[in-house]
Amino acid sequence: MRRALTTIAAVTVMTLPLVGAGQAGHTGHGRVVTGTYSSGATAAWRTLPVVRTGTDAGGPVDATVVADPRALRQRYTGIGFSLDETSVSNLWKLTPAERAKAIRLLVDPEHGAGFDRFRLTIGSPDLIEHLPFWSEDDLPAGVTEDFGLKHFSIRRDLDLHIVDTVKLIQRYNPRATFFASAWSAPAWMKTNDRFLGEVALKPGSSTDHYQVGKLRDDCIEVFARYYVKFVQAYAGQGIRVDALTLLNEPGMDVVYPAMDISVAQQQKLALAIKRELRAARLGTQLYVHDFNFWDWRDPNSTATKNYHRIFEDAPDGSVTGAQVRAASDAIAFHPYWGDATVMRDAYRETGKPVQLTETSDLSPATVLDDFRLDAGSYILWAQTTDQDGGTLHWTPSRDNDIDWDQVAATTKWPDRLVTVDTGTRTFTVRDELYRLGQFAKYLSPGDVRLESSAAQNGVANVVYRTRSGGYTAVIGNGAGTDRRVRVTVGDRTFVATVPADSFATYRWTR
Secondary structure: EEEEEEOOOOOOOOEEEOOOOOOOOOOOOOEEEEEEEOOOEOOOOOOOOOOOOOOOOOOOEEEEEEEEEEEEEEEEEEEEEEEEHHHHHHHOOOOHHHHHHHHHHHHHHOOOOOEEEEEEOOOOOOOOOOOOOOOOOOOOOOOOOOOOOOOOHHHHHOOOOOHHHHHHHHOOOOOOOOEEEOOOOOOHHHHOOOEEEEEEEEEEEEEEEEEEEEEHHHHHHHHHHHHHHHHHHHHHOOOOEEEOOOOOOOOOOOEEEEEEOHHHHHHHHHHHHHHHHHHHHOOEEEEEEEEEEHHHOOOOOOOOOOOOHHHHHOOOOOOOHHHHHOOOOEEEEEOOOOOOOOHHHHHHOOOOEEEEEEEOOOOOOHHHHHHHOOEEEEEOOOOOOOOOOOOOOOOOOOOOOHHHHHHHHHHOOOOOOOOEEEEOOOOEEEHHHHHHHHHHHHOOOOOOEEEEOOEEEOEEEEEOOOOOOOOOEEEEEEEEEOEEEEEEEEEEEEEEEOOOOOOEEEEEEE
């Protein structure tokens, strides 16, 4: 479903000296402004006419974009997708030539969309291609615990071509970055000794469930070391994992791999992970939360988990909120429930960067809106399936004895970003890829968003100052006709025509 091109202005800003101050008289030839636009596969990354700053005659326009170079918001981290087992498996059903073609189209910043941020899973996530579900430390028969992590292995990551896919991405986009999430600790670290989730009805309820499988208190430290082992194992393959999330969707009442960690455990785990990373001389970042908007905080919901409490002092005095803040590098969100404005609020209240680490919304309008709400990244979830939308071992069922083979035969997720035809061993992509490329091809990690004006007449915007001191503006035109747009950043102004129903990217130096 197309999302309207509406945005919400951020509330607080950081101010720095005016970029380009004293250049108001710099008119005449001005600065060259280059641009491209996309409306779909038939009009993908097409060059727009060159315009210049300082040549605006002041005539009528359909919309105005104004950005303040002194009002800095979040840093851009990246746009990309998950390297979940199902997506990778489908990519490996292509011929080698087609697989390389697909990856290049997705990630190459020169010849493709330029996706540059990717999510790895630490063990099985909530959907896989090949049973059984697995962790990175499954134990052989007769062994019940492994506090020394002697049985830790990324063998499945290698066998399932996850590592190979990362290396193919690196070939076509050397600037690509990777972060990782676990859906559960290995079974032996949990109170129910199951890697899969296990649900039960809440006492006194016939409809509300809770997650039975919890992290053992005596396994917090070894779970932190498990994470570090994963980072080290991937480093051994030439892959830098630059961030970990605390746990994917902690406490979800589901039967696929999942686990509950209380607020107190989250606090202790955050400190333990950072302690183990420092001991291993790793600069890996830690993202906390990694769950829905409303589970961070929602004053209108009684079901919220209020995980913002990890930044408060523990009632027993064992951990301070200040310690957890110091250990946390960002707050990660998923958009499936709640109001996206919580990202802006969390950034404003904590000063921590905000990352959108999982979403299935392919709309570039949503990307633009979420960036305006201070998200630094936008990561798509499970975006490659076959022509039937399968095979997926995923279920919303709460049956602890579910037949996973039956689930695989019936579960379908059609219309993802990439569809693999297993008969012809070829692929197709959705038109949204090209519009998403208007962000990913031209933005780079470290670019900083500027506060800018709200949408007008179906025209929305997001504006960044680049690391080199220039500017990049992505403008979405949701109207059915071309729109003439005036763009003003500091003392520089230009007017450009944004084609109908498209996203356009403009770049210029200061």
